[in-house]
Amino acid sequence: VAPIAIKKEEKTYPDFKVTGFFQLDTAYFDQSDESIATLGDIQDGTGFRRARLAATGNLTERASYQMEFDFAQAQARFVDVWAQIKDTPFGNVRIGRFRQPFGMSELTSIRELPFLERPTTFALAPFRQTGIMLFDTAADEQITWAVSGFRTLSDNFGNVYGDNGGYGTAERITALLVDRGDCRLVHIGFDHSYLNPGRDQLQYASQDEIFVGQQPNLGPTGLSVFPIEGVPPFVNTGVFPVDQVNLFNVEGALSFGRGLIQSEYRWSNVDLPTGENVTVEGGYVTARYVLTGEVIPYNRTAGAFGRVKPKRPLDVCQGDWGAWEIAGRVSTLDLNPLFGQPGVPGKGRELTSSSVALNWYWWANGKCQFEYVNGQLNDPTLGDSDTNTFASRVQFDF
Amino acid sequence: VAPIAIKKEEKTYPDFKVTGFFQLDTAYFDQSDESIATLGDIQDGTGFRRARLAATGNLTERASYQMEFDFAQAQARFVDVWAQIKDTPFGNVRIGRFRQPFGMSELTSIRELPFLERPTTFALAPFRQTGIMLFDTAADEQITWAVSGFRTLSDNFGNVYGDNGGYGTAERITALLVDRGDCRLVHIGFDHSYLNPGRDQLQYASQDEIFVGQQPNLGPTGLSVFPIEGVPPFVNTGVFPVDQVNLFNVEGALSFGRGLIQSEYRWSNVDLPTGENVTVEGGYVTARYVLTGEVIPYNRTAGAFGRVKPKRPLDVCQGDWGAWEIAGRVSTLDLNPLFGQPGVPGKGRELTSSSVALNWYWWANGKCQFEYVNGQLNDPTLGDSDTNTFASRVQFDF
């Protein structure tokens, strides 16, 4: 009896997969009188911070794509919309809208953040823009590198429309100085970005690392089309005229498996049309510790940390309670150097945020986060104020 | 010769499926002079009433999700966006945005309605809000129960933003008094909902059970961001200040397989900031009869009736004409008690709608509906008026 020949099913292209996730946040704000005087009365809220669906798959054996949209902000906004070819003579090539290679916290997936939002230093990053990127790993995945050219500042749909400027570059290199796998890692990284913003306009702004309501679009008039109601920016330059910008960032992280210390410091050299050069800067330090012993894995192709997967996924009846993590973060961003500069409409302000978080990972793809943030805000004319936020998030992804 | 071991393919999580449907409606309006004086000249129209896509699947063996959006109203609105865990010690637990457990017609899927829209009593229901619900069946699926806590009034994207109030609960219990399966069923149910609306603002409004054009967002300023053009509300309190609301509902249904009589009555106790308590109420009776003999199935986990599936799906060449159903409904909603109350800007009005429908089920997932509605409207200052609507719907789902 001859063996049955099992015909190997041939892979056909293109293929597709649907992925998605949602984050349901609740936040309560406790403001000092000075905070209310500076920021207005911030309203408590519950809402979907992000609700994304994506189609992703392969175009050919070596080319892949992602089309991801976020439905949580009244418009279906572009998230990752790109195609890429791997293993070209120039490394991997990606075209479309994607996160530019600048910043370890920026390149950590929003699904994997130990806090509800990225640190306030996020304001000083190009983040998602539309362009083309070369990237790869080297030295047996102990080094990652990426260079990118893009149009900026794009709106929420990936578009730049304007004759003046609108170009930028970003470059990043990371290395593992110590690489003992899940036992011990020392990561360092350097990032730079050059921006010649479209219409010669720029804005730096950030909330206090918690957000409910509608998220505004930043940037030149015409990019934002919706009335906005939500947590106001704590630091905010408003839209101001600019010649060009150079952003610099240094990254460092020390991992010992279940624990992690991660820090970045960055500064932005802003060339104003007056010829003056102003530098604004910010930084943060994060510490994480997984109480139940799971590893915070390092993603060697992204050069950033990934997802905590519970060893014993939540099953109350069996006495399995998932994974638990505590985390702390201090971040600071000082936009006061731009206050009073010609054409700068906003106050700028300086914000120092201190956060503690308790994260409860139910399964690999479901979690609940609790966070407290204290924001110390310095307004150049109104002085210091104090804002406390208590927030929670439920997140599911597939 | 050993038997070939067929390796059972292991189920992997998460998984996904894409589902969706669209409803294409056409409506003609015939108004008396009084109707035009009261409501303006309602324009005829054709359009997509709903066009929804959803990703749905399992997160783990016991957890599932749904992310559903409706593209038919200019914005991609949130429909069902939730995750749930089954068989916890507290029953099934659902978190996110979903239909609150209040009202048999509300918990009947919009895909399965014998008329184009739910009855006008729909105005007195919390419907989709963002929260957490416990629910299950009992007594061999002869009883369903659900309790839910939520934020309210949420916008079309599931968000509540405002310091004052914004909380609600809903509870529902149903039972089958007679349970002879497809032969005879007697269903009863009781529902309650407590609302402390966000920003202390409320609005009750309803069209005459037919709608074309853009569907307005109800509720406080800031939730609605689009200019609206469509069928105006027949009854409408406008946005008014409120302390709290208690909603009560009783359900009854008598099914004999191919036939069904279903009725609900509900009332809303509204506590105004003046200390006054006003009650508005409404009810409906629906009768359905499937001419071709198919059963209108009872969904034992939802406590509501489901989909008519033709025994002989439409195939003209073979002489198969699908399933045919006739239905009638009378509904009433009286908002006049709120007319003239302090802070109530609208007329309120009282609406009695009488409808007849002819439904042609082509296949399990394609149908065509024809409906005539006569709306008798009583305006507290303009008196009685008469509006007739002729409408049709084509619906396909997958």
Next chain:
Amino acid sequence: VAPIAIKKEEKTYPDFKVTGFFQLDTAYFDQSDESIATLGDIQDGTGFRRARLAATGNLTERASYQMEFDFAQAQARFVDVWAQIKDTPFGNVRIGRFRQPFGMSELTSIRELPFLERPTTFALAPFRQTGIMLFDTAADEQITWAVSGFRTLSDNFGNVYGDNGGYGTAERITALLVDRGDCRLVHIGFDHSYLNPGRDQLQYASQDEIFVGQQPNLGPTGLSVFPIEGVPPFVNTGVFPVDQVNLFNVEGALSFGRGLIQSEYRWSNVDLPTGENVTVEGGYVTARYVLTGEVIPYNRTAGAFGRVKPKRPLDVCQGDWGAWEIAGRVSTLDLNPLFGQPGVPGKGRELTSSSVALNWYWWANGKCQFEYVNGQLNDPTLGDSDTNTFASRVQFDF
């Protein structure tokens, strides 16, 4: 030993598949002084021209559906949203929103265009409207025919709302006079469309075959809800009152496998409320030649040309460079006859566009296009002007 019975897996309905694509365009504009005076200073731009996701599949053995939305224009707009039944006694029947059977370039998929946009004659076509269509092929797929009735002018979400008018029909028939397959084809076609536009309002407008920024909605007030910033229409009547319109179109194409000449000429008889009848007309000729020898295939069910598939998909390391095509097009559209007619607010204008394109097909589903357009614009009061556009597109689909 008995043979193993391989149970044929039964096909279950409904099923689904997700498809999608995006087009990332960049355009630079070089305007004469007269062009700037006539059109304003057109801004350069980069952006997603289209970014579409669709769910498509079968409802039953003989019925299928498509639900496609475009996320590129700030709102998730309806594209193809329809269901259809094949092989009825009346041919195939399609219900919903789809491209009306008028125009060979209109019925060529936007994924397969040799230029970035359809020719300016596109302004004189009903294109996507909501209705019902019968269509089929005949004479061994050497003939295609289609007749359709629809509501018009629908907004971007497929809706028509208004008592006055709002109806239209479209009819198309095509035939292959010579049919030697990939070797030689001669295609001819005739199209007609009758329009009684909703609210008795019409607008004819077109850019110069390149577009960046936000695409406006055309038509009566209330259909467009967004502020618009993008390439202005070169020819534009503005919204004007109209009784009815008859559109006529003739198609001709000569294919010799790797080469193709295609042309259409169309005219619109516009009955104004004044009783006057005005005719506007336009046409184009396109020539294409695939340098690498691939065939431009003829789609026998659509009566239009399809996708160039590289014989040697791009693989630089192996020396495979995909397929290369050159193309040229001249198109003209003269709206000046409407200038000065009662109620016509716009200038009309006459536009003659000359384009050359170089298309690089990487794989079957990835390509890059380069195009130069020279637009000669005649304004009835400002005279002639000259606009040059250099543009590129990257497109991936799945």
